[in-house]
Amino acid sequence: MLSILVPLYNYNVYPLVSELHKQCTDCGVHFEILCQDDASKSSLNVFNENVNTLSNCSFITLNQNIAHRENRNSLAEQAKYNYLLFIDGDSIIIHNDYIKKYITNLNDFDIVYGGRLHPEKCPSDNQKLRWKYGRFIEDKSVTNREIKSYQSLLFNNTLIKKHCFNRVKFDRKIKKYGHDDTQLSYQLSVSQAKVNHIDNPVEHGDIDTNLDYLEKIKESLENLILLYEEEKIDIGFVKLIQLYHFLKRTKSTFIISKIYVFFEKSLLKNLTGKNPNLWIFNLFRIGYLCSLNQKI
Structure with missing residues (x-):
């Protein structure tokens, strides 16, 4: 059974x-x-x-x-x-x-x-x-x-x-x-x-350490953009992809990727610290996702 x-x-x-x-x-x-x-x-x-x-x-x-x-x-x-x-x-x-x-x-x-x-x-x-x-x-x-x-x-x-x-x-x-x-x-x-x-x-x-989890998140976002680019999932199925698709369509990914690079160290300082903020974690994810778009 x-x-x-x-x-x-x-x-x-x-x-x-x-x-x-x-x-x-x-x-x-x-x-x-x-x-x-x-x-x-x-x-x-x-x-x-x-x-x-x-x-x-x-x-x-x-x-x-x-x-x-x-x-x-x-x-x-x-x-x-x-x-x-x-x-x-x-x-x-x-x-x-x-x-x-x-x-x-x-x-x-x-x-x-x-x-x-x-x-x-x-x-x-x-x-x-x-x-x-x-x-x-x-x-x-x-x-x-x-x-x-x-x-x-x-x-x-x-x-x-x-x-x-x-x-x-x-x-x-x-x-x-x-x-x-x-x-x-x-x-x-x-x-x-x-x-x-x-x-x-x-x-x-x-439960992963902060650093290990961030590395896994980067890999998972690389997978997500791959699924999006190869049309293996519908845009509406994942909120993060919905947002990314909107930013790409409005040609905003380049600007956000530059902002992400500028603030990356500050974001990581919070996320690897004793009291990481989930709102900042969301900013990190969308920023990293947009930065990947510049490499494709």
Whole structure:
């Protein structure tokens, strides 16, 4: 019935798998849990090998890095059951009826998304940007997610029918971090897949440092502009692209890119500091996006 797919990189996934295994066993469902490390060569894989001692569970590590999208695709190809539950290796299960909730909410839906939460307190000042953006922007209630059902999908903690996933898959041509969920969600919207949003979140465990997150954001914006230029997503699907398209059409990207370059150090000082401002983060994103336009 259920294939739980856990892509990971340099993380101890055994506590997560142990909890998932317990809940699946208690529910009495046919299941498998497949974990695949993307060639991190991490010392933590010593602990991850313990996954192989659990029934219906496997852990392998790849010899060559294939990036997060292809790692997910690869796990889906290996899955033997009709329902795929994607959950990232750094997730924390916070409810003891997590699996049961998914099983009881399948009904006639193609996709069921449970949501994601960040901890109430930020682990450290050095992680505050990622924590703030996650807690105040990404973490949404079921009611808020249902307003824009497809745009709210994040493929960490998403259950999808295998035949539905096989129609879209993650774009293996894009190797950089970011917006893989955006493209896949857009494809699902085009195919009018049926989405069910439920209250069944996992907690984001491995929160990036401010600097690491900014580097990831740059990569994700490079992916986003690529999706835009190659017309792989509709302009109206992403607010940031809507704004960028307007600025490009009004020939404003050059001016904004120059302003961005002038204020870049000040923006970064705030965003890497102890109290990053999300409004400034938005300015940083649109500025960086416009600066990319000058390189195309």
